[in-house]
Amino acid sequence: MERACDDARHSGVVIVSSLASDAHTWNLVYLQLLLEEHGFQVVNLGACVPDELLVAECLDRAPAMVVISSVNGHGYQDGLRVVGQLRRRPALARTRMVIGGKLGISGARDGLRADQLLDAGFDAVFPDGPDAVPEFERYLSHVFERVAS
Ligand code: B12
Known part of the structure; x- marks a missing residue:
């Protein structure tokens, strides 16, 4: 599920x-390797990242994209809260931000809550399922020029 936004023709840090x-x-190691395969330079902040640290790192590194992953079932609540904090910073208002994983505890029905995350400020949401990673890869090739040969 994806929100329309401008083309971003740069690679840089994710x-x-x-x-x-x-x-x-x-999940984070997996995403790091996947993104590196696609030619991105990845800064992996790891697990249990406090909101303030995520905001500070994004402000400091000015990434081309922020990829948030959560699988413990609290992703919807945590994601809604944190994206508001990120988007409130003018420097991050247009930064590409996506979220994915096992975001809730209701399985397939959790997909219905993706709209809330888009409304709150994410550019795309990839709820867990067999299509999540292929869709994410299609999204990457759609919005970024491939930087690896
Ligand atoms: C290992 C594990 C743990 C370990 C983690 C150790 C570690 N260093 O990571 C420990 C024991 C700490 C743990 C704890 C807990 N866990 Co746990 N855990 C697992 C387990 C068995 C494997 C997770 C894993 O490593 N998978 C391998 C990675 C590579 O795959 P993945 O995480 O599924 O990620 C994939 C996709 O989700 C997707 N993806 C993920 N993020 C993103 C982001 C984007 C953008 C995209 C495109 C795709 C994507 O791509 C990945 C590759 O396919 C899963 C069950 C399972 N079989 O999946 C439960 C599971 C994730 N855990 C669960 C739970 C509930 C917990 C606890 C709450 C248990 C408890 N009561 O204490 C705690 C939470 C602790 C916390 N504060 O977060 C639930 C989550 C339920 C839900 N979301 O519906 C699961 C699904 C088990 C279950 N069936 O109930 N856990």
């Missing part, structure tokens, strides 16, 4: 991060 409540790490 921040991969979990959210404050989430201790899972292999």
Whole structure:
């Protein structure tokens, strides 16, 4: 699920991060490797990232994209809260931000809540499922020029 936004023809740094409540790490390692395969330079902030740290790192690094992953079931609440904090900063108002993973605890029905995350400021939402990663890869090739040969 994707919100319309301007084309971003640059690569640069991508921040991969979990959210404050989430201790899972292999999802982040997976995303880091996937993004590196696509030619991005990744800064992986790891698990249980406090909102303030995520905001500070984004302001400091001015990433081309922020990729948030959560699988513990609190992703909708945590994501809604944190994207508001990120978008409130003028420097991050137009930064590309996506979120994905096991965002809730209701399985397929959680997909219905993706609209709330888009309304709150994410550019795209990738709820868990067999299509999530292929859709994310299509999204990457759609909005960024491939930087790896
Ligand atoms: C290992 C594990 C743990 C370990 C984590 C250790 C570590 N260092 O990571 C420990 C024991 C700490 C743990 C704790 C908990 N866990 Co746990 N855990 C797992 C487990 C078994 C495997 C997760 C894993 O590593 N997968 C491998 C990675 C590579 O895959 P992934 O996480 O699924 O990510 C994939 C997709 O989700 C997707 N994806 C993820 N993010 C993004 C982002 C984008 C943008 C895109 C495109 C795709 C994407 O791509 C990834 C690759 O396919 C899963 C069950 C399972 N089999 O998945 C439960 C699971 C994630 N845990 C769960 C739960 C509930 C918990 C606890 C709350 C349990 C408890 N009561 O304490 C705590 C939460 C702790 C916390 N504060 O977060 C639930 C979440 C339920 C939900 N969301 O519906 C699961 C699904 C188990 C279950 N079936 O109930 N857990």
